[in-house]
Amino acid sequence: MDPKIFASKTFDYLIIGGGTAGLTVASRLAEDETIQVGVIEAGDARFNDPLIDVPANTGRTMGNSAYDWGFMTAPQEGANGRTFPAARGKMLGGCSSVAFLSWNRASKFEYDAWDAFASDKGWNWEGLLPYFRKSTAITADQLNTFPGISAAEASAGNNPEYSGFDGPIQLSYNKVDPETVPIYVKTLNKMGIHTNPSPENGELNGVINSRMNIDPLTGTRSYAATAYFHRSESRNNFHLLTNAQVTKILSRSTGDVSGVEITGVEFQVDSQTFVAHTRKEVILAAGAYQSPQLLELSGIGNRSLLESFGIPTVVDLPEVGENLQDHYVAVSQHMLKPGILTFDELRNNPAFAAEQAAIYAESHGGMLASFNSALSFLPFSLFLDDETTKTLIEAFDQAVLTRSKTSPLQAKQYAVQREWFTKGLVPQMELILFNNGFVNPEPGKSYITVLGAGLHHISRGSVHIKSKDPLSLPTIDPSILDNEFDVKLVLEGAKLLRRVADTAPLVDIIESTTVPPSVLQTDEELISFVKASVGTAQHPMGTVSMGPRELGGVVDGDLKVYGTKNLRVCDASILPVGLGAHLQATVYAVAEKLADMIKVTA
Ligand SMILES: Cc1cc2nc3c(=O)[nH]c(=O)nc-3n(C[C@H](O)[C@H](O)[C@H](O)COP(=O)(O)OP(=O)(O)OC[C@H]3O[C@@H](n4cnc5c(N)ncnc54)[C@H](O)[C@@H]3O)c2cc1C
Numbered sequence: 001m002d003p004k005i006f007a008s009k010t011f012d013y014l015i016i017g018g019g020t021a022g023l024t025v026a027s028r029l030a031e032d033e034t035i036q037v038g039v040i041e042a043g044d045a046r047f048n049d050p051l052i053d054v055p056a057n058t059g060r061t062m063g064n065s066a067y068d069w070g071f072m073t074a075p076q077e078g079a080n081g082r083t084f085p086a087a088r089g090k091m092l093g094g095c096s097s098v099a100f101l102s103w104n105r106a107s108k109f110e111y112d113a114w115d116a117f118a119s120d121k122g123w124n125w126e127g128l129l130p131y132f133r134k135s136t137a138i139t140a141d142q143l144n145t146f147p148g149i150s151a152a153e154a155s156a157g158n159n160p161e162y163s164g165f166d167g168p169i170q171l172s173y174n175k176v177d178p179e180t181v182p183i184y185v186k187t188l189n190k191m192g193i194h195t196n197p198s199p200e201n202g203e204l205n206g207v208i209n210s211r212m213n214i215d216p217l218t219g220t221r222s223y224a225a226t227a228y229f230h231r232s233e234s235r236n237n238f239h240l241l242t243n244a245q246v247t248k249i250l251s252r253s254t255g256d257v258s259g260v261e262i263t264g265v266e267f268q269v270d271s272q273t274f275v276a277h278t279r280k281e282v283i284l285a286a287g288a289y290q291s292p293q294l295l296e297l298s299g300i301g302n303r304s305l306l307e308s309f310g311i312p313t314v315v316d317l318p319e320v321g322e323n324l325q326d327h328y329v330a331v332s333q334h335m336l337k338p339g340i341l342t343f344d345e346l347r348n349n350p351a352f353a354a355e356q357a358a359i360y361a362e363s364h365g366g367m368l369a370s371f372n373s374a375l376s377f378l379p380f381s382l383f384l385d386d387e388t389t390k391t392l393i394e395a396f397d398q399a400v401l402t403r404s405k406t407s408p409l410q411a412k413q414y415a416v417q418r419e420w421f422t423k424g425l426v427p428q429m430e431l432i433l434f435n436n437g438f439v440n441p442e443p444g445k446s447y448i449t450v451l452g453a454g455l456h457h458i459s460r461g462s463v464h465i466k467s468k469d470p471l472s473l474p475t476i477d478p479s480i481l482d483n484e485f486d487v488k489l490v491l492e493g494a495k496l497l498r499r500v501a502d503t504a505p506l507v508d509i510i511e512s513t514t515v516p517p518s519v520l521q522t523d524e525e526l527i528s529f530v531k532a533s534v535g536t537a538q539h540p541m542g543t544v545s546m547g548p549r550e551l552g553g554v555v556d557g558d559l560k561v562y563g564t565k566n567l568r569v570c571d572a573s574i575l576p577v578g579l580g581a582h583l584q585a586t587v588y589a590v591a592e593k594l595a596d597m598i599k600v601t602a
Pocket of ligand 1: 246
């Protein structure tokens with residue numbers, strides 16, 4: 001659409017960011033023909049692009065400026081001063097266009113904890129469950145064939161109480177898994193980590209065959225652009241502008257307690273500035289890094305920070321951009337004995353790759369239609385002995401007690417986390433199996449790589465503007481491993497990865513461990529390794545937290561920004577406390593729920 005035409009319209013709802021949450025809420029609002037919806041997305045639409053659509057290509061767009069915003073974190077003291085790429089999809093569909101396709105909900109206890117941050121609005125398991133269902137579609141013939149699942153349990157995940165059958169996002173189990181997958185799952189089973197047949201029901205513990213957001217009919221990625229945008233694009237009341245970056249949210253004072261009124265947004269296309277207007281609301285859905293950035297550029301944030309950049313304060317909200325949480329990972333990589341087939345075969349063997357490409361073209365199946373689906377979610381009891389658990393909880397208490405700065409909101413978050421630790425119901429560690437080599441894989445060799453991700457850390461990072469220039473990228477400081485508990489947690493992850501690789505039947509197919517070097521044996525040596533190699537799972541959240549204003553919350557239970565009449569935030573930044581899961585499913589459900597909340601009052 002021509003930006004001048006877009007700017008000439010007045011929308012009822014103007015949505016900033018055509019990503020995972022933005023397209024979901026926009027598409028649902030546009031179901032009401034009387035509502036005019038406008039969406040502004042900074043990136044391009046990437047339909048029919050094999051780098052996005054073909055599951056086996058997942059990951060290849062990271063760092064490519066045609067697809068990725070190209071953020072780097074600030075140097076991380078807890079990680080030997082290193083900086084990290086912070087991948088974010090810059091295109092229609094946002095991060096749902098680049099995510100690693102695994103689909104999962106957190107444990108129900110985690111969602112129930114949200115109630116403590118915004119009561120009476122249904123931000124809990126029961127309140128979100130209809131939206132987990134509404135956003136997704138499975139077919140009833142899908143069977144879970146992971147080891148450890150009985151024939152009677154194979155269809156347990158197809159229970160309509162928990163699964164959706166006619167939503168926009170198409171889900172399926174991998175049609176093909178490399179032979180390493182059952183070997184790995186049997187190894188975990190042998191270690192006492194059971195296979196969980198139906199994690200959709202809110203009980204997440206164990207190893208799961210994650211459903212993937214892969215359309216089983218086409219073998220392609222099902223994501224916000226294909227699923228939600230395509231449902232809406234022909235509607236006369238749905239208007240999309242791509243390649244346009246919002247630079248400011250415009251407001252005017254009302255002089256009353258209801259707060260400032262948002263009137264529209266300023267955006268740029270090819271260095272030209274335009275203004276788009278709203279009659280009712282602006283919904284900010286620019287993601288966990290850019291939603292706080294845009295708030296600050298618009299005068300909504302910590303007064304002293306805004307003043308330091310000469311930005312007049314519209315609403316003083318000190319915690320905008322604070323509370324950044326993510327999952328930090330330890331890595332292990334193992335070269336496999338000759339003859340064991342993994343996704344590396346696509347890299348190593350051109351004839352095999354051509355064969356798989358032909359299968360994909362013919363039947364939309366084969367290895368190109370699959371990605372890595374074996375995820376394990378472990379409470380302490382499934383990977384630590386009682387003594388180590390006790391030591392870790394003591395380390396948690398000590399680290400919380402001695403933090404230099406803890407806001408009231410964070411104190412509440414830590415209380416929730418501590419309850420999760422002690423009750424043992426909520427996973428604290430995730431293992432993610434990748435059936436290929438990550439770190440300098442040798443030609444002709446096959447590998448597996450296993451990541452161990454801490455799910456609930458103490459560190460709280462931040463994202464803030466570093467300039468008044470709206471086109472300059474914000475400073476992202478995750479504060480990785482800034483305390484003893486987080487270091488110990490990731491260390492336990494690294495030790496667990498060792499134990500997994502030393503257990504049969506997995507140990508029988510491993511030729512050598514290439515990461516971490518096996519000479520590293522003591523805790524001190526492994527901690528040095530962890531600091532030198534720790535990375536992020538690309539799950540930033542919490543930077544515009546939902547919570548009571550007096551504690552430091554930025555949005556209320558209607559996801560409305562405090563001090564404004566008509567500005568809401570809807571994306572991963574509103575999560576009130578770090579979530580122990582991959583985020584897509586939750587972000588879609590949050591956006592579905594918000595759309596219904598708005599429709600009720602519109
Ligand atoms: C590499 C990677 C792998 C991942 N793997 C998984 C996985 O396997 N499973 C899973 O569940 N989750 C995964 N995630 C996480 C998940 O994809 C994200 O948490 C989720 O999609 C975030 O949704 P969002 O709506 O908050 O943000 P986004 O989807 O990022 O949407 C934000 C949108 O706003 C746009 N935007 C930003 N600023 C502006 C502006 N000023 N003007 C206009 N537009 C703007 C962006 O371009 C983007 O399209 C992964 C993420 C990454 C990056």
